[in-house]
């Protein structure tokens with residue numbers, strides 16, 4: 555596997571992204587591959603503050619466009635401060651959510667339109683797009699049930715959206731899979747954790763090697 559790659563992980567709530575990325579990061583370290591593990595919204599001081607504003611259950615009145623712009627602002631700062639420098643240093647960046655979350659959640663599920671959401675994000679990210687995106691495929695019902703059962707974290711403003719909203723998010727991701735078949739690869743997230751991790755590792759290894767040889 556080569557260095558200097560940008561890999562993002564996407565999916566509905568409770569799909570297992572955070573858990574699997576941590577396993578992949580450990581495996582990368584064992585293999586001697588230099589990388590960073592980060593997340594959106596967040597990853598750095600300012601963007602974590604924006605995250606807290608967006609996800610606060612007390613902010614029910616937040617307008618959809620305000621929400622989309624806040625995600626894009628958090629993304630901009632995260633990119634310039636952490637992601638782009640790491641890519642330039644030749645590291646593998648593993649990022650829990652990125653632009654596709656904005657397209658699926660704000661563009662599709664909130665009804666702002668994927669094209670408009672892409673336009674505001676183009677201002678934020680320029681031409682920095684992921685080399686590879688892995689979509690964790692699980693129904694919103696099953697994902698939300700995992701979160702409710704785990705009790706590991708408090709449910710935030712987005713988790714607490716109606717099931718219908720989460721079903722739209724899932725459909726939005728399916729639209730993105732059709733739109734970006736070369737970049738976004740789907741994996742079955744309903745399998746046991748060890749199998750999901752193994753499958754994700756195989757995707758990352760094979761995709762990055764094939765990109766290097768092309």
Ligand SMILES: Nc1ncnc2c1ncn2[C@@H]1O[C@H](COP(=O)(O)OP(=O)(O)OP(=O)(O)O)[C@@H](O)[C@H]1O
Pocket residue numbers: 565566567568569570571572573574700701704706743744745746747748750
């Ligand atoms: N393959 C799996 N099978 C069963 N449970 C799993 C699996 N993967 C993760 N979990 C559990 O599901 C819960 C949610 O996992 P995790 O936080 O990794 O999801 P996530 O995709 O990061 O969610 P979100 O984006 O909503 O934060 C955790 O309790 C985790 O232990």
Ligand SMILES: Cc1cn([C@H]2C[C@H](O)[C@@H](COP(=O)(O)O)O2)c(=O)[nH]c1=O
Pocket residue numbers: 567593594595625651652653654655656657659660712713
């Ligand atoms: C980047 C991004 C995220 N979201 C949503 C998706 C989740 O509901 C939360 C983030 O919480 P997580 O536990 O870290 O997954 O924010 C979004 O709507 N738009 C985005 O661009």
